Amino acid sequence: MPVKRKQKRTIRILLFAAGIGIAAGLQFGGESIARRAATDDYCMSCHVHTHADEAWKLSTHYDNASGITVHCVDCHLPSEGHGRLRAQVKRSLKDRYALWTKDSADFRWEEKRKPENAHKFVYQDACLRCHTNLFPTTQTKEGDDAHLNFLNTSGAVSCINCHLNVGHFDPTATHEHNYDFAAAVRADTVYTEATPITAFADYTEQIPGTAIRFDMVAVAGGEFMMGSSDSEPLRRPDEGPVTKVKLSPFFIGRIEVSWDEYLAFFAATSSQGRKESEAPKEEVDGISGPTPPWGAPDQGWGRGQRPAITMSWHAANTYCRWLSQVTGKRYRLPTEAEWEYACRGGTQSPYPFAGSPKKYSNTGFFRKIVSADTAIISRYAIYAGNSNGITHEPSDVLPNPLGIKNMLGNVAEFCLDRYDPNTYATYKGEVENPHGSKRGAEHVVRGGSFRSDAKDLRCAARDYTRTQAWLVTDPQMPKSIWWYSDTQEVGFRVVCEY
DSSP states (O other), X not given: OOHHHHHHHHHHHHHHHHHHHHHHHHHHHHHHHHHHHTSHHXXXXXXXXXXXXXXXXXXXXXXXXXXXXXXHHHHHSOOTTSSHHHHHHHHHHHHHHHHHHSOGGGOOXXXXXXXXXXXXXXXXXXXXXXXXXXXXXXXXXHHHHHHHHHHHTTTSSOHHHHHTTSSSXXXXXXXXXXXXXXXXXXXXXXXXXXXXXXXSSOEEEEOTTSSOXXXXXXXXXXXXXXXXXXXXXXXXXXXXXXXXXXXOOEEEXXXXXXXXXXXXXXXXXXXXXXXXXXXXXXXXXXXOOOOOOSSOTTTTSOOTXXXXXXXXXXXXXXXXXXXXXXXXXXXXXXXXXXXXXXXXXXXXXXXXXXXXXXXXXXXXXXXXXXXXXXXXXXXXXXXXXXSTTSOOOGGGSOOOTTSOOOSSBSSEEXXXXXXXXXXXXXXXXXXXXXXXXXXXXXXXXXXXXXXXOGGGGXXXXXXXXXXXXXXXXXXXXXXXXXXXXSOOSEXXXXXXEO
16 A cells, blocks of 8 residues: 555544544533533522522522422523523523623622513423422412413413522512501501692692501693604504693692502401402492402512502502592592693603603614613603612602602503503594593503603503403412502502592
């Protein structure tokens, strides 16, 4: 055999052997690296927020009767055969980059724990790999109903919709039907009568039988152009056509109905023993209020002057009826027209303060490069740009021109009207004190919330309730008419007729 041919053959053999060696090294070395990267200590080397480790060790995934410890990768990586290695490499690179280039003190950990974000980091197949029996004999009826609902929703519900805090324990988020709100409103000194209205002026209402009081703002009647024109940036079709509306004078709450106010209603009217399946009994001298909620509807964010949340439109409307009964006035939810009129405060621009939706919004490709200008809007509204994922107290913002706070942001607000995308098209000429459409199963929601982008905080922006979607994880059959299980961003404020 010629020398050159022997050399080429030798080179090929050496290259083949080297390839086998490299492949073997990658195989065994890769497995070794993957095993090391799957340890809890390795995870904690990037995830430097110690409260995650502490909350995990307080959870049933760490401390349980079986003695089985569920590790980080058991929940936060897919199962073998479901892209585990690819996800592990991707997650490791991303986490290392964040650790080396960002300040962990700026990470919004609480925001990442919310269900809509947690879905990106917790894998359904990982839950079902361990929890193979969804109907154990020791499970409650509510648990059976919830798991049956899970199986029948074709992926609309995931495990963490109900079990978000199983892996990282949160003492403020217990999912139990025994929450005592009555204790929050007990007081030694209470008001004996409501505040009399002697003139059309701002007043402070006193709720008889409680120590609770709240401010009402007098809104003079008048005319305004309701809706948004085609030229308003980021508008939606259901905001037009612009309609001339005339309104009578009314009073409106200076702030959204707070937990202090709502808990007074709950303590006075709730029934600990009544079930959802039992229809409320409306008596001549009393109003039947909410059944107890599952867990803490305030989400552990705090009560006091923070806006009350997670109650249904029905519950908010019943609160108004109760407030009317105990004060002798006519309280109700605002009509959509009253809400927009009070929100604008005499202005006709997208916001009752200076600025453009394009300037404040974080939507669009350009915003991936340059952040939105938040200096002005953050002074007047609690929204996705400054909320840190929770509601705030009204003292954190400035009022609109009428002295009303949080009409934009913090929580979206129920209106009296039913929602119809074509409502304004049904109005002919100038309309007086409109009450919206009589059709539709859902109700209008206005103002945007702490989770909303600036474009959804415009005065004319419209939204609506989504009753079925907001009750997906409610374990009761029938579903609650008092509490939403799957939204925390809606509340309400009251209007008093003059």
